[in-house]
Amino acid sequence: MSMWISPGGWFSLEYPAGWSEFEDSEETFLFYNPNQWNGNFRISAYKGENKDYASQCVAYELKNNPISSLAQVGDWACAYSAETFQEGGAWYTTHIWVTGKKDICFECSFTVAKGSARHAAENIMRSLKVRTGKEGKEIIPIRVLEIGEVNAAFEWVSTTVKKTLTKDFTSQEADIEKLQKLMEEGKIQSNQRTAWESIGLAFGTILENEMEGMTWVSVIDGSREYAALQFGDLLFDPASLIWNKVKSKQSIDLKAEFARIKEEVEKRL
Numbered sequence: 001m002s003m004w005i006s007p008g009g010w011f012s013l014e015y016p017a018g019w020s021e022f023e024d025s026e027e028t029f030l031f032y033n034p035n036q037w038n039g040n041f042r043i044s045a046y047k048g049e050n051k052d053y054a055s056q057c058v059a060y061e062l063k064n065n066p067i068s069s070l071a072q073v074g075d076w077a078c079a080y081s082a083e084t085f086q087e088g089g090a091w092y093t094t095h096i097w098v099t100g101k102k103d104i105c106f107e108c109s110f111t112v113a114k115g116s117a118r119h120a121a122e123n124i125m126r127s128l129k130v131r132t133g134k135e136g137k138e139i140i141p142i143r144v145l146e147i148g149e150v151n152a153a154f155e156w157v158s159t160t161v162k163k164t165l166t167k168d169f170t171s172q173e174a175d176i177e178k179l180q181k182l183m184e185e186g187k188i189q190s191n192q193r194t195a196w197e198s199i200g201l202a203f204g205t206i207l208e209n210e211m212e213g214m215t216w217v218s219v220i221d222g223s224r225e226y227a228a229l230q231f232g233d234l235l236f237d238p239a240s241l242i243w244n245k246v247k248s249k250q251s252i253d254l255k256a257e258f259a260r261i262k263e264e265v266e267k268r269l
């Protein structure tokens with residue numbers, strides 16, 4: 001099982017090995033196994049203004065949805081219902097649970113082929129936890145949110161390198177020199193934090209490509225949530241690596257940083 005923590009740190013859950021998070025509609029999070037599909041699990045969370053909000057949501061669903069009934073999944077009392085439908089010539093069933101705790105209400109759904117078991121979804125729900133905000137630093141597989149940030153940084157750097165240096169940026173070691181020139185052009189102001197952090201994340205894509213076993217993760221540390229690179233017990237925050245040096249007016253030598261990180265990685269091989 002892999003842990004996932006929601007943006008903002010409201011709640012966490014564990015999903016099965018082989019599953020991943022995928023993009024869905026705003027405020028709804030989608031998980032499934034892309035290699036051997038056995039259902040789509042979706043979850044949405046809503047925060048109310050009082051501590052009875054979750055129980056009110058469950059009561060409302062039970063009253064207004066004639067096919068819903070009270071069910072227990074692990075520690076969660078739920079309003080449960082199921083709907084069967086046809087799509088593309090095949091039949092599917094969507095199982096729906098409305099549950100929650102105090103001021104947070106969850107709506108979970110699991111769409112599977114008609115007649116398939118719903119155990120995978122119920123196991124995810126059993127792992128569901130409302131977070132207190134005092135859990136400390138946690139490292140999880142990279143979320144869709146941070147994947148989007150890394151991709152956006154890469155696109156911005158790639159476009160900027162093409163425009164200013166008339167060269168391509170492909171996230172290879174040879175591109176370190178291009179990033180260095182981009183920083184030294186003087187066109188990025190010292191207070192343009194997003195630009196500097198984007199350069200850091202683009203530098204991170206080079207580290208990932210050039211060092212086998214280096215993977216992107218999401219780090220949740222109090223109110224701060226960010227993309228980082230992990231290799232064994234090593235954790236690198238490439239966005240902060242660049243921004244902190246700019247902020248403190250230190251010089252940046254990306255080739256030296258690459259060599260330093262590579263040396264740390266090789267010590268653990």
